Amino acid sequence: MxxxxxxxxxxxxxxxxxxxxxxxxxxxxxxxxxxxxxxxxxxxxxxxxxxxxxxxxxxxxxxxxxxxxxxxxxxxxxxxxxxxxxxxxxxxxxxxxxxxxxxxxxxxxxxxxxxxxxxxxxxxxxxxxxxxxxxxxxxxxxxxQFTLSSDKETWEIEKERIKVNTTVSGKDINPIEQTFEETIAIEVNDHGKHHIITEKNVKRAxxxxxxxxxxxxxxxxxxxxxxxxxxxxxxxxxxxxxxxxxxxxxxx
Ligand SMILES: C[S@@+](CC[C@H](N)C(=O)[O-])C[C@H]1O[C@@H](n2cnc3c(N)ncnc32)[C@H](O)[C@@H]1O
Known part of the structure; x- marks a missing residue:
């Protein structure tokens, strides 16, 4: 997906x-x-x-x-x-x-x-x-960046029988350029159909x-x-x- x-x-x-x-x-x-x-x-x-x-x-x-x-x-x-x-x-x-x-x-x-x-x-x-x-x-x-980009957060929400498990994490790329990669990964159970969707972006801190x-x-x-x-x-x-x-x- x-x-x-x-x-x-x-x-x-x-x-x-x-x-x-x-x-x-x-x-x-x-x-x-x-x-x-x-x-x-x-x-x-x-x-x-x-x-x-x-x-x-x-x-x-x-x-x-x-x-x-x-x-x-x-x-x-x-x-x-x-x-x-x-x-x-x-x-x-x-x-x-x-x-x-x-x-x-x-x-x-x-x-x-x-x-x-x-x-x-x-x-x-x-x-x-x-x-x-x-x-x-x-x-x-x-x-x-009030907190470090490597902090990881996970949560789960269910709405209208769609369950989504989300993890947001960050990985340092270049400390001099202050860049890191942010990943938002979700695992979806949509009325029994499973999907894994990932959003990755490079950001300047x-x-x-x-x-x-x-x-x-x-x-x-x-x-x-x-x-x-x-x-x-x-x-x-x-x-x-x-x-x-x-x-x-x-x-x-
Ligand atoms: C985390 S979502 C926030 C959506 C909404 N503002 C909210 O409060 O839920 C980030 C949004 O930024 C958009 N986005 C990412 N890069 C962008 C850019 N360079 N210019 C405009 N929008 C961008 C994405 O398409 C996405 O819809």
């Missing part, structure tokens, strides 16, 4: 452990406390199956999603049709992209910052800068202090803060175990 991002239905089950309305509440808390502009439009980078789309549209936001996978975009398009939402789904590469209109908020979830080297990382921030209004926020969920230096060096962004567990009352500096940290920067 092809890779995970060509299988949106299984992908959706794998990451269905999230409290999506709760995460949209956190977006809105960020807007309230840290955005310098009113937020009406949002852009999700690496939107995949667009898990937050329905909740965002329900709350009145104009949703834009960008992804490289046509299968994922089609899945999101079908979802938007089902809920009767008017959204903008774009086939594009988060490293270098543009939009027809600027947006008020940009976000990226589950460590999906797919850049392989420093040059791609800089291009990515240039692209985000060009599409985000001044005073607007960019929220990154994970994306920074971004370390916390490096991220702060990087943001300081950018003329068009400032650091706002970082928190643990999608919870603005949990400062990352005080965390004993880091899990699903979010980072906020602002366009200046």
């Amino acid at each position: 092809s890779n995970l991002y060509d299988n949106p239905k299984y992908y959706e089950i794998v990451f269905s452990f999230r409290d999506i309305p709760g995460e949209v509440d956190v977006f809105e808390e960020c807007f309230k406390h840290f955005s310098l502009i009113p937020v009406k439009s949002v852009l999700e980078l690496g939107c995949g199956n667009s898990p937050h789309m329905e909740e965002l549209v329900k709350r009145g936001y104009q949703y834009n999603g960008l992804d490289l996978s046509k299968a994922m975009l089609e899945y999101s398009r079908q979802k938007a049709l089902r809920i009767g939402a008017k959204v903008n789904l774009i086939h594009g590469n988060m490293i270098d992209f543009s939009l027809d209109a600027v947006v008020d908020f940009v976000y990226i979830t589950l460590g999906s910052l797919y850049v392989r080297n420093t040059s791609e990382l800089m291009k990515h921030f240039d692209s985000v800068s060009a599409v985000l209004k001044k005073g607007g926020l960019y929220l990154l969920d994970w994306c920074i 971004i370390y916390p202090q490096e991220f702060l230096c990087l943001v300081r060096s950018l003329k068009d962004f400032e650091f706002v803060g970082w928190w643990n567990n999608w919870d603005l009352s949990q400062l990352l500096e005080q965390a004993t175990k880091i899990d699903r940290p979010i980072t906020l920067i602002r366009r200046i």
